Structures are given as structure tokens and as C-alpha cells.
Amino acid sequence: MKINHLKIAILVSALFFTGCKKVLDLQPTDKLQANAIFSDPEGVKIFMANLYYQLPIEDFAFFRGGFNQNGPGPNNGGFAAAMVTDEAVHSEFGDFIGDGDFQWWDQGYKLLRDVNLLLDVVPELSITDDEKKALVGEGSFIKAFAYFALAKRYGGVPLIKVSQEYTGDAEALKVPRSTEKETWDYTIELCDLAIANLGTTKSRRASKYTALALKSRVALYAASLAKFGPLAPMSGAAVSANLVGLAPGDAAGYYQACITASKELISSNAYSLFRPNPATPQEAAENYRVLFENPNNAPEEAILIKGFSLPGDNQGHNYDIWYGPAQNANSWPHPGRMNPTLDLVDQYETYASPGTINPVITSTDNNISDYNGYSAARTYLTFDNPTQIFEGRDARLWGTAVLPGSLWKSVPIIIQAGYVKPDGSTTIRTKEQIVVGGVTYHTYGGPEPPTYSGFDTYGGNNTRTGFGFKKFLNQNAPVIPGWNQSTNDFIEFRYAEVLLNFAEAVVESGSADIAEATAAINAIRRRAGHLTTIAITPELVQRERKVELAFENKRMWDLMRRREYHTEFNNRFKHSLLPLLDLRQLPAVKYIFVRVNVPNSNSVTFQPKSYYRSIPGIGTNGLVQNPQY
Amino acid sequence: MNKIKLMLLIAGMISLVSCSKDNYDAPNAGLHGSFIDDATNELVQQDIIGGTQIEFIEHGYDPFEIQTMIVKTDGTYANSLMFANTYTIQPKRGNFVELAPQDLQVNGQTQLDFRVVPYIRVLQPSITIAGTIVTATFKLQQTVVNNVRKIGLYVHSDSRVGEPMRLVASEQNLNAPSDPNTTYTLTMDVAASSSILKTGKNHYFRIGALIDAGEAKPNYAPAVMIPL
Numbered sequence: 001m002k003i004n005h006l007k008i009a010i011l012v013s014a015l016f017f018t019g020c021k022k023v024l025d026l027q028p029t030d031k032l033q034a035n036a037i038f039s040d041p042e043g044v045k046i047f048m049a050n051l052y053y054q055l056p057i058e059d060f061a062f063f064r065g066g067f068n069q070n071g072p073g074p075n076n077g078g079f080a081a082a083m084v085t086d087e088a089v090h091s092e093f094g095d096f097i098g099d100g101d102f103q104w105w106d107q108g109y110k111l112l113r114d115v116n117l118l119l120d121v122v123p124e125l126s127i128t129d130d131e132k133k134a135l136v137g138e139g140s141f142i143k144a145f146a147y148f149a150l151a152k153r154y155g156g157v158p159l160i161k162v163s164q165e166y167t168g169d170a171e172a173l174k175v176p177r178s179t180e181k182e183t184w185d186y187t188i189e190l191c192d193l194a195i196a197n198l199g200t201t202k203s204r205r206a207s208k209y210t211a212l213a214l215k216s217r218v219a220l221y222a223a224s225l226a227k228f229g230p231l232a233p234m235s236g237a238a239v240s241a242n243l244v245g246l247a248p249g250d251a252a253g254y255y256q257a258c259i260t261a262s263k264e265l266i267s268s269n270a271y272s273l274f275r276p277n278p279a280t281p282q283e284a285a286e287n288y289r290v291l292f293e294n295p296n297n298a299p300e301e302a303i304l305i306k307g308f309s310l311p312g313d314n315q316g317h318n319y320d321i322w323y324g325p326a327q328n329a330n331s332w333p334h335p336g337r338m339n340p341t342l343d344l345v346d347q348y349e350t351y352a353s354p355g356t357i358n359p360v361i362t363s364t365d366n367n368i369s370d371y372n373g374y375s376a377a378r379t380y381l382t383f384d385n386p387t388q389i390f391e392g393r394d395a396r397l398w399g400t401a402v403l404p405g406s407l408w409k410s411v412p413i414i415i416q417a418g419y420v421k422p423d424g425s426t427t428i429r430t431k432e433q434i435v436v437g438g439v440t441y442h443t444y445g446g447p448e449p450p451t452y453s454g455f456d457t458y459g460g461n462n463t464r465t466g467f468g469f470k471k472f473l474n475q476n477a478p479v480i481p482g483w484n485q486s487t488n489d490f491i492e493f494r495y496a497e498v499l500l501n502f503a504e505a506v507v508e509s510g511s512a513d514i515a516e517a518t519a520a521i522n523a524i525r526r527r528a529g530h531l532t533t534i535a536i537t538p539e540l541v542q543r544e545r546k547v548e549l550a551f552e553n554k555r556m557w558d559l560m561r562r563r564e565y566h567t568e569f570n571n572r573f574k575h576s577l578l579p580l581l582d583l584r585q586l587p588a589v590k591y592i593f594v595r596v597n598v599p600n601s602n603s604v605t606f607q608p609k610s611y612y613r614s615i616p617g618i619g620t621n622g623l624v625q626n627p628q629y
Numbered sequence: 630m631n632k633i634k635l636m637l638l639i640a641g642m643i644s645l646v647s648c649s650k651d652n653y654d655a656p657n658a659g660l661h662g663s664f665i666d667d668a669t670n671e672l673v674q675q676d677i678i679g680g681t682q683i684e685f686i687e688h689g690y691d692p693f694e695i696q697t698m699i700v701k702t703d704g705t706y707a708n709s710l711m712f713a714n715t716y717t718i719q720p721k722r723g724n725f726v727e728l729a730p731q732d733l734q735v736n737g738q739t740q741l742d743f744r745v746v747p748y749i750r751v752l753q754p755s756i757t758i759a760g761t762i763v764t765a766t767f768k769l770q771q772t773v774v775n776n777v778r779k780i781g782l783y784v785h786s787d788s789r790v791g792e793p794m795r796l797v798a799s800e801q802n803l804n805a806p807s808d809p810n811t812t813y814t815l816t817m818d819v820a821a822s823s824s825i826l827k828t829g830k831n832h833y834f835r836i837g838a839l840i841d842a843g844e845a846k847p848n849y850a851p852a853v854m855i856p857l
Binding site: 372373 | 722793825
């Protein structure tokens, strides 16, 4: 007993002799210090990978909910930005732009803080001056990219030029909005800083060329806002303080900035168009398709690629499962959601009459504005097969959309809305069948889903415009029926966009570079199989942009920056082309087509306030809200 | 045993204690009135959606939020659920020469009429149908020097038809000052929109004219019901 007491007494007294280490002076062992990361090239890579991941690239994982929508089970119905434009409709949803859509605020300032922390520490790093210069250039590129994403959504925003330090006073951290002009000017200044500091090595990271391409895009956006802003006047506190809106007088300077940056990139000869001289339109269509199926085949055109290299959550994407035709769904339950509109298809020129718009003609009266449906009183043009009506149309249509009757993954894609019976009566979009001469004809071209890909509302899996989606999809492998399994890469900047930016800046500003701009547009057209050189107009440049950049998430912002949204979308219906089997001419199987409003759709109207997104959290951040929110 | 009963009783009483209601009173005031043409004393026709908005700011809050109410097509408005307080009120984005903001004590159901100068008056409106062709004729009298951007004939199956709320429109861009002596004519072939304008139903037609000014909204003649 006594011994035990003694033991305890010794142990207890021993406790009193233990001392403290200097706990507070220790460096944390679970966090890396700036120098430890940035003095090691591998450390820089890891930090940069995080910044690039946060970069607001409007890629395959960009939806109205925001960026990187490829986490576990990213079920957003596949409702893409193209579906709030005239490019496409969703096979089921009729949604338009909601107040909470396409926001990027908190994430934007989080990225800016991360990159500011990097830029703050650069001067103190024990690395060579060249390495420091590269870090400054890359950081500036990322900042410029982020401020562009903020400015095009919110107008003038708080400019956090260096990282903020919290010293116990939260109020001191609140930065008011700068004017919209200051915001665009700062974004362009950052582009210039990136251009001056970055090297010319091509990789999946920023280079001098990506910075030039960004500047070309940014300056064109700002110039368009300045030029076309008066088309959609606004009022309110944010307008009075110039937090939104640019003066028309600023347009010339921004257009010139776009021209200068674009020309520098073009004349560097570092990039060119992918397969610029196809022998036939068929070859052009295939080249165009291949460019997007795997941009790594086209290093001469792809200026910046974002990789989706591995299948899996946060890595792959979902274009193949959402957007492929129902017939190729490979038992994935929700295919066929991206339906290119007839409105877009009409924009593709025919080789026979270059430089003019030739909407799809379906009847002998040439009436293209009658969307009331089949009428026995009209004489429709008849075709031997459903693709014949599109023959002679721009190769990019064939590379972008799955046309009725065309092959996709070696399967003829059946898109049919009904038939005209031998007696002249019709069955349209009603699931029926008719036996004529011992042959059974089905409304949708097949007995049951998924033997066809059009118009049946079953599961929302079939196109309701008459067109399926092809661009970006992987033709070489079957659809893997699961989330985030698509692994083709996305081109964020490509040479053709720079040419289009350049040409637009020239024609809109009346610059003297019209010859180069004409050459740029004709080079893009030559790549698409056009052989005739044509003069360019603002309308032609816009049409070229629509068809060349279709579904690259550019159209929404083009409608915004050119202030065309509220006039293009004023009680707007989008349109479909119904292919019908004409059984009146049996035994010859003929097809006719009917232009209609998209079935089961409503007209939509763009609210001018949507030219700017609402600023979140004004109750705490104290910022001036955008008009009418 | 008694002790336990006592404890249960006390516990029960505690559980029954509750606070008196400390909620705000429900809104018991309201604001209503009309937009009246200062020259003719007639109501100024409006749009139910995408039309004139009355912005009101309730005093005593910082940061404040701008609230809005909409106006009925006949030019009257009412909001019967407002808190009694002082408000700064200003109609915005309207179809009349802009009014200055005014402060108003809203107590009970308060009436506030706005006497305005409409940008355009649509005079002698007439809408007739012959076969499937609807013809609208009217004259325009504008009160400002701006151009008239466009004139239009709008149709909807709902009586609250207007430029923003329509099934079909027949519009003509003027982009010039209107001539008070000209009779403007707009026609619409309802058969050309047979998939949208269903026959056998009443439809409402309304003539509108839009001034070329800022966020201006169109001015209208009253809607006319025509069975198709």
C-alpha cells in the first residue's frame, strides 16, 4: 500500500516538472509555407492546378448553376446555356433565364483571393527572376479571366487588386463597386500585364498567346457594350453612378484594343486553322467534327485546352449521356436533350448562294414564316430521303447536328414526326401505325423507343426540333451509361474565334484593316468548304460567328453584349422542322417537311434587367444592386 | 408521494408558461390610385406585365430595398397589404413623362393618383374584322418631340393584352415623329397564325404606340374584344 502511495506521489510530482514548449512559436505542420510551395516547381504546379480548376471556363461542365457541374450525380437535366439562346431547345424543359442563373460571385472572389495570395508572395520567393516573371504573368492572366467573368455578369465590381488582411475590422474589408469602365479597363490592364510577362511555350497553361486571345475577347465585349448599350437603356442607382453601362465614345478604343491583340496573335504565325483546305464539303464536315471530338488533334488551332482526361466525378463530363441521340443511348435513361433549332439550321448558308441566308424551303409557295403546321392546301416539296433537303448546306451543319436519316455511330438516326396517309389525312406526333400494302408504317419511324430518336415525348428522350446533337460528342466509343464518363477535352480559346473577334472589331468600328478581316472570314469559310470569296458586312460576321462557334457557350454572351437579347427574344418562339413520311406516292417512299413552332413550347421574353445579374448579399456587403433587382 | 405530485404540478405549470405574441402586426395599410392624363382626365392605359412600375421605398431601413408594384391595364393600381409608414414613391419606366419621387404617409387605405402627361395619345381607335383580316385605324398625338419608334396591333386571348403580353403582333417601325393628321392603319391576317389564334374563342385586340425614349413603355387604346 505504502509503496503504491509513494509511486503516485512521485508520478504526480513529476507532472509538475513538465514544462511547456513554445507552442505559439511553432510553424504549423499541417500547412505548407509559401516558400516551400513556390520555390519548388512541383509545388507551383499543384497550386496552379487548383487555380486553373477554379477558372470560370464555360466548358462541358458549365450550366446555369455555375461551373464545374460534374460532381457526384450532377443531375441538372442537361439544361445548357445554349437552350436559353436561339441555338437549341431542351427536349423537355421550356425554362428561360432566371434571376439566380449563371451567377459567379462568391467563387469569383475566392479565386481572386487565391491568386492575389500568390502574387503577393512572388517578390519574396527564392526563385529566378524569369520564374517570377512567369508567375506574375500567369497570375495576371487568371485574374483577368476572373474579372472578365465578373464584369460580363455584374458590370462594375469591387476591384481587389492585392490580397486583403483581416485585422479585426470587417468594415475595412468592404470595397465598393468600381465603375463598369474601371472594371473593363483593369481587366484589359491585367491582360497586358500577362502578355508582357508570359512566354510563348505552348501547354495547357497560360502563355502569351492565351493572354492575347483573352484580351481579344475581353476588348470586343467591352466595345460591344459601349456601342450597343443605348439599345437597352437602364435607370437606377447603379446606372447613375456608372456602375453599369459604358459610354458610346469608349467603343472605338476597345475595338482598337481587340484589333491590336488579335493582329499580334495572328501575325505571330503561332497558330492557324485546323485542316484549312478541305477538298470536299464532306471532308470539311468531318474535319470540323474531329476538331471538337478531340482538340488534341488540332494543336495548330487550339490555343488553350481544358482537359477532361479521366472518367469520374469532378473529372469527366456528361455531354455524351445527355445529348446523344436516343438510338445510341446504350440504355442510359435520359439521352437526346440538346435539340438544335430550325432557327440555327437556317443560318447555315448553302454553297450555291454564298454570303446570303437561305432558310430551309419546304413548300412550293416558298413561305418560310408559316409555322401553323401541316396544311393540305399547301404543296410541299418531296424528297427521296430525309437528308436530301440539307444537301448543299454548309459543312458545319453536318458537323454540328445529327440530321434526320444521317448516320451516327453507324446507326441511321430516325427522326420522323408522322406520315401523310394515302388518302391525304395525316398522323403527326400521335403514336400510331398504319399498314399499307402489307407494310407497317409508324408515326416515329419505329415501333417502340428507342428504335427512333425524334418527336415521341417518351422520357423526354427524343428531339422535338427535328435535329439531334453531334458537336463535341465522341463517335468512337459507345455511350457509357453513368455520370461523368465523357473524357474529351474542351477548347477554351481557338484560332477561329480570334479571327472572328478581329473581323467583328474591324467591321463594327470601320477600321482600315478591312482587307485582313475579309481574309480572316474567308479563311474560316474556306475551311468549311466554301470556295467563293465574299465581302464582309456586320451581319455576315455575326452569321459566321453563329455557325462557327455554335454550342461553344458564346451565343448567350453575344446576345448580351450586342444588346440583341430583348429584341431577338420578345415573345419568341423557336422553331422545328417536322419530317413526315408521304405515303401518297407509294410504292415510292417520299419525305416532306413542315416548319412549325417547337411542339409543346411557349414563347419567351427577355427582361432587359437580365443584361446584368443581380449582386448577391447586398444586405451584408453593402454594394449597390443592379437595376430592377 | 405528495412531493412527487408537487414536482409534477410545478413541472406542468412551467411547461404551460408561454410568451405573449411578439410578432409584428400584419400589414394593415394600403395604397391605391390611378394614372390620369393631366390634359384629358382620362385613365392612361398600361401593361400588366413588363409595364410601368411604381417603385416605393419604406423609410426607416438601411440598407433599403426598392419594392415595386405593377399597374393594371386600365391605368389603376392597388396594393392593399402595406405597413403603415412613410414611403418614397416614384413611378418608373412608364409611358408618360417621368414624375419626381414623392414622400407619402401611408395610413389605412391611402389613395394616390398620379397626374401624368402620356407620351402618346392613341385617338379615334377603330378595330374591325372582315373575313380573317383585322384592321386597326387610329391617329396619334404625341406630347414630346421624340420619334415614335413603332406602332402595333396586339392580340391575346386574355383581355390584358399588350406589347409584352400578346400571342401575335402586327407592328410597323416608324422611327419618326408621328403626324397628327395621318390615319395609321395596321392589319393582321389571323389565319396566318391559325396554330396560335384558335377560332371559336374570344380574342382581345389592342392598338399600341411606343415612343423612342429611354425605358419608355407603349401607350395604348383600350382593348377590343372580337370573336374569331
